[in-house]
Amino acid sequence: MYLVPPMDDEPPPAYVAFVATHLDDLRRETNRLVGGDTEAAHLYMDVLADVAGHWRRLSWRRRLLGRPYAVPDYMRHRLAVRTKQWRDEQIYEVDVRVLRPPAYSPSFYGRGGSLALRKAGLIPGTVRGSVVARADAGIAWCQAYRRQQWHAVGRRIVFGILLIATLIQSMQWLSVDY
Numbered sequence: 168m169y170l171v172p173p174m175d176d177e178p179p180p181a182y183v184a185f186v187a188t189h190l191d192d193l194r195r196e197t198n199r200l201v202g203g204d205t206e207a208a209h210l211y212m213d214v215l216a217d218v219a220g221h222w223r224r225l226s227w228r229r230r231l232l233g234r235p236y237a238v239p240d241y242m243r244h245r246l247a248v249r250t251k252q253w254r255d256e257q258i259y260e261v262d263v264r265v266l267r268p269p270a271y272s273p274s275f276y277g278r279g280g281s282l283a284l285r286k287a288g289l290i291p292g293t294v295r296g297s298v299v300a301r302a303d304a305g306i307a308w309c310q311a312y313r314r315q316q317w318h319a320v321g322r323r324i325v326f327g328i329l330l331i332a333t334l335i336q337s338m339q340w341l342s343v344d345y
Contacts, residue, residue, distance in 0.1 A: 214246045
């Protein structure tokens with residue numbers, strides 16, 4: 168019997184939906200914060216794993232305390248913390264510059280572009296973004312699940328050490344001659 172049950176080994180649908188909603192923005196923001204460094208692309212997965220590790224607490228805060236933006240706020244906070252840790256670990260000064268996006272002109276074919284180019288905005292894309300989001304959510308949830316298991320092992324080890332130390336102290340106290 169658990170006071171707080173352990174984390175499920177599969178991500179809940181609400182977490183997968185959250186990741187699907189925020190994945191593109193999180194990737195874009197991570198690339199902006201680290202200056203497009205390919206080595207730092209794993210930061211967004213660490214942020215998603217942090218959110219997954221605290222998912223129950225954040226969803227309780229959202230539902231019971233009436234804070235609808237608890238999860239996105241925590242995600243932004245963890246992104247800032249992870250980015251700062253990444254910058255501190257760099258062996259050289261990191262210079263991040265935000266460049267303007269290249270000018271895009273849809274008028275390749277004269278007035279407003281071709282008919283296909285004008286209709287492209289109305290037709291839904293064929294990219295299956297939910298598959299990528301589902302995979303990233305599953306990976307992040309698995310990382311958080313393993314981290315939770317290691318924390319549980321650590322708590323048991325610390326409890327055992329404290330129990331042994333208490334027994335040693337109590338044996339010494341009982342063996343004192345008056």
